[in-house]
Amino acid sequence: MSGYLNGVTLVLVSPALAAALLAILPNYRLSARLNILASLLTLLAAFSLLAGRGPASPYALVDDLNIVFIVLSTVVGFTTSVFSASYIGHELETGRLTPINLRFYHAMYQVMMFGMNLALIANNIGLMWVAIELATLATVVMVGVYRTHEALEAAWKYFILASVGIAFALFGTILVYMAAQPMLGEGLQSMTWTVLIAHVSTFDPALLNVAFVFLFLGYGTKVGLAPLHAWLPDAHAEGPTPISAVLSGLLLNVALYAILRFKMLMTLNPAAIAPGPLMVTVGLISVIFAAFMLYRRRDIKRLFAYSSIEHMGIIVFAFGMGGPLANFAGLLQMTMHSLTKSAIFFTVGHIAQVKGTQKISDIRGLTESHPILGWGLVLGVIAIAGMPPLGIFMSEFLIVSSTFAREPLLAIALVFGLLIAFGALMLRLQGIVFGEATGSTAPSQASYLPIFAHLALVLAAGIYLPPMLVTWFQHVAQMLG
Amino acid sequence: MHNLAFDVSHLLAGGLVLVSFMMLYQDRLYALLNVFALHAVLLSLSVGWQAYIQDAPHLYVTALIALIFKALIIPIVLHRMIVRLGIHREIETTAGIGPIMLVGIGLVGLSMAVMLRVTADANLIAREDLAFALSVLLLGLLIMVTRRNAVGQVVGFMSLENGLVLAATGAKGMPLVVEISVAFSVLIAFIVIGIFLFRIRERFDSVDVQALDRFRGDRR
Amino acid sequence: MLLVVLLAPLITGLIRKMKARLLRRQGPPLLQPYRDLSRLLHKEVVLAENASWLFRAAPYLIFATTWVAAALVPTFARGLLFSWTADLIALVALLGSARFLLALAGMDIGTSFGGIGSSREVMIASLAEPAMIMIIFSLALLAGTTQLSGIAQYMVSPDVGLRVTLGLALVSLIMVGIAENARIPVDNPATHLELTMVHEAMILEYSGRHLALIELAASLKLLVYLSLIVCVFLPWGIAPAAGAGIDFAIGAAAFAAKLTVACFGLAIFETAIAKMRVFRVPTFLGAALMLGLLGALLLFVSRGL
């Protein structure tokens, strides 16, 4: 009991405290270190959860499903904090950020981490909602942190769309409560996961249907599914790169996690609409749409933002298909995508810093001028494009092949989208990385550690998945049905 | 008693929908704000009534919050803002009033159609409230969509939140968590919007969202 | 084997003579080709400065390959000792390699004439060879073998009868033979007009013994085609594998007779017809190819035709 308490509370408390502390710390170097330290602490706490989790309390719950997300998000959160430490230094020099902004930035970073962990651990749909909104609003502020015209516009767009999403999600939550309330009576228990799951089969299906629509749209806005994606590319492109990494690597996942939870609810109620087809459709739309959008991108960060949309589409598609194989593949894809995409954003951040631009057309021959960054980007893009021997290849292999045997047409549509996206990514990649080098060839004082740590993980996963991880994922896949 | 309770809550909720329609109809900012204040008042009334019939005292708090924040402070602040920004010109709605009204009616019909599927064992008040709440929410969204002006959109968003509150209070014995979070989100929403409007005014001399949209991602 | 080598120039001479006679000319004596050869042999070789080893080695190889090819064709007796070393396809391929070398040799000096010659030669060959293969298809499908002696045997045997395919094959074989041996109307062996010549253009730079070898090879090739035609399409009197001396004598006589007839036919044909434009040759050979393909198709579709 106590061990579990420590774990859970630590995961929540350390970011919260750190946030409070960072808000008052003036010295940015120190705060950067503190940021790293706090993230590390959270990470360790998350690992401790792996060792000993305990019974669910009405507020907190740690099961196979969310611990995947918790560990993933704390890991990426940690590496990102390391990256951001080396990133912001340069931002200060170029004067894009002032120390004041920076204090704010660090505090918000931890607030966001807190929000996400809370959302993942919460055993109460209301609490989860609150936490996700907290995280979202934190990111909204951070996207706007540069105060530039573009940043503000992006943040404004993000804010408006996000708050509409908030509203939808809340309405959905209320509906779920109302569906549960007649069966479970009033009060907390009818908002508590474990209880809901247990009794969902008796709920009113019609209410659940409406609820799921709102929840799907509400949280789907944050997952960045087309046509709710509009905020995502700009938020990624205009915010500081660490935030882009965290957005793609974590926030999307957390929202996805919420959707998965409610999908479980829906599937357990026989009379309710099966959520699968809806998810599959929206996933496909996102994949194909994003794939075509990739071609006309001029801003490198926006390019990869769209690729995030594409991958979220794939993942939602996989979970929508359901079944042990597809769910397993979906989980794998999600994990790999978080690692890879954040690694790509780390790289892109440094590239943008050394080249002093985010315009794709101004970046050429990177492997000539900055070999490590260049080849790092090559590796990352190859991974994200689903090339072996990196992890995403395995998940896409499973998704496509398992789907094709069941629903050939869907699989072909998916493959079509993947191919289009692949073409766009490779086109841009070759343009950026090869050819005559342009722009400054000044060496970058980048921290390559986070980049290559992620890529190494992805590579390892593509070749060898440890059995413990596999059984764990398979169990989760079973849970998801 | 029960019958009366049903009638009153029905009346209030219906009134909310009606006021939403009025907001939809308004095309002057001041008028819009006033109507919104009315909207908030009605909301607080219905919440209060809910508190009374469910004898759930914490709902009075919610009602109070709604009354103070939404019916008084926000309209006033927005008034100030409009004056300061000097945009008392008419807000041109995108489409004509007529079609918008029609769409609104369609939405209400839709929300009814959706909600009446709910099996009868969910109690009646809840059902009706839910239907109205949904339509208020949809209308609020419609207002956001049809207004070109940031203030207008903010108001639309607020009325959307009202719909939420209505639904939340309609749900019997929903834990306090939710109201607080609603109030919370509204507060945060308001602060952030305020900040933004400030910044935006520093940058360009209007809160016209289109001015914001001058830059949109990759410039062509 | 030596016999064919000795015989070959005679054929050339014979044809020349006949053509001359047909044109009411006296014409060179029958043995003139031998005289030419010996003179060439005793002349010195004039090599262009930038002639390479290929240029000098080519004549021997060309001669050798042609000779081997010739040795594989049963002239007047079936069951040659080594007839199984290579079948008809291989034979065509052998002639092909001879042409390959010749075309290369033509390009070696880097003169425009050589280029003309080679490029036209390969163009002609690229159509003639497939046609030849098609002919082989028809024959092989009929006889159930690609062995030349086997085919000849089959042709003597009574169960041949009169077949459409054979007719087609014969016609296209003759066309191919004409094209391959640079006879009128495809090419004129007696001219050095740049616009018309093909074979002569390639060997323009050769002289002395090299030229002799190439000429010899050319007449060998002619002999090969003639004896192909006769041994496949007029196989009568050809001596069986295990035959007594008398059979061989008959065979030889018959062979000589057949050859003369063939030469006569060729001579008449050549005097009767005019040289055609180079770019009408493809249609000419295309026709041959189509005939061959048609023949093969007929066989595939039904064995009766």
Place this chain on the structure above:
Amino acid sequence: MPVAILLWCVLAYLLVAAFSVGLAKRPFTTSVVYAATALISVVACVTALFCLNSSQIATLRLPLGLPWLGASFHIDALSAFFLVVVNLGTAAASAYALGYGRHETSPERVLPFFAAFLAGMNLVVLADDAFTFLLAWEFMSLTSWALVLAHHRSPENIRASYIYILMASFGTFALLLAYGLLAGPAGHYGFDEIRAHHPDALYSVLVLGLVLIGAGSKAGLVPLHVWLPLAHPAAPSHVSALMSGVMTKVAVYAFIRIVLDLLGPPAWWWGVVVLGLGGITSLMGVLYALMQHDLKRLLAYHTVENIGIIFIGLGLTLAFRANGLMATAALALTAALFHVFNHSIFKSLLFFGSGAILTATGERDMEHLGGLIHRMPLTAFAFLVGCAAISALPPLNGFVSEWLTFQAILLSPELSQWGLKLIVPAVGAMLALSAALAAACFVKAFGITFLGRARTRAAEAAKETDRFSLAVMFGFAAICLLAGILPGFVIDAIAPAVQIILGGHMPHQASVPWLSIVPIAQNRSSYNGLLVFMFIAISASMSAYAIHVLASKVVRRAPAWDGGYPEKSPLTQYTAGSFAQPIRRVFGTLIFRARERVEIPPPGDTRPAKIEVNLEDVIWDVLYAPISGSIAFLADRLNVLQFLTIRRYLTLVFGALVVLLLAIAIWR
């Protein structure tokens, strides 16, 4: 056990790659890496040979790849044969690169990927389950893509690599779908599981189509060949040799493995499809090649042609097998495999030669070469052998495999279906035609490049290439000759592979007297390369001897006579373009919409006369241009969505909500 050895080899390749990443810039690294890869390849090749003889199936499963399945590997005779082909090629390429690689300006862009590429190719052939296969397959594409980009500064290389990687992953997806069908929803990815249950008729047709796309796009079947002539020449020559000579063979392996082994019994008309594709491919390939004047691109197009010939063999195999004529099927398959072997040899040889020319002159364009036979006689000789072999001239190896194919075609009247009866002779004609055209094309290639007079300074200044390259080239030339004059042994070596697939094989050849080969029966057809070779040698030497006895030995050097109009300038020589002109007139107008425009200035005008020829790649225009066009169009249209106002985006969300609510309202 042998599997283990080969996997160790693969691991060794990867280690070499890793090693070369760090140290690529050091001078010694190049030689070390290539020496190492050569050594490993030799080991692998020997192991594979051993497996080929002892035709037992070895398997091995590692706990890698798909967790619950593991990565399983196996060697049967078929994969052993292909492993021999692969590693022979890689060994030669590595040895060649010992010399060639020295001229590499940026070795760090070649070495790691080279080693990894070798590993990939070996893995494909070793793989025993769908996942491992595809992983290795795509890895192979990926590494070769990087190699194509080795000289990444030239825009056309970047374009080539882009088209290549697109086509490659397109093919991979096709294979992926095919495996998806074969494995079924439960995901039986192991090959033995797939063999266990065959998909029903419709699905197997789908699989055939997908495999034709997947393997065909890698092998270069028309119309999926477009990337090949772009990518192969762009890479460094030893890599081009591998891509053309070996990687395409791996694709052939994929086709054989899936269609002939994993996928159940074929329907007769599959043969028609494959035959037709093969015939068209061989003909188109050689015609494209004739129109080229870039040496390496010409060779690449000839790869397309030879792939066509191989697929003709495979098509015949399918047809015969569908009719239960196993002996004949064995003949056809043997022909195909023999040609696989041959092509890997002489195409590598030719690419090595072109690489030597490239280093000596820096030119790939034949119009700028000429007269090299004087500067680089040895290279010229080896190259000549290669040309003769690929033109299917006896007594070299190319002829034997084509001869076998012809023999198989001649047996096809035994087939019962009309479709086959009609297409087989047509394909035979195509085969004959393409063989003849190939000969023409290589007369052109060799003649323009090596013969005549040098057309540029670079060609005049050329030097003979280094020892390693020459050694390798001569080695391969020797193999061409040996395989040509002793084909029996090769056929017997192939027999077990054929046995695995068809359960029968050609009669044993080594026992035949005089080492000649007899596909069916002595009296039916036979060929003896050894005797032909001996006869040619003997008669040539005899005639040479006779000449030297009888004739005068006097030799006088004099300027070229040239019909009395000698012309000093090398510009008057025939160029590649003019050489191909007659054939272009015959075929080109039809297939390439070839148009010539001659302008000869009036007398007294000093302008040079001009002739310009324009060819259109019809396949590209008809098939690929529209696709890329429509993608660009859609991308532009959709791109509008990036530039909407917030209100519009809200409208989108609103719309989505309404639609979904409507759906619910209507539902049930």
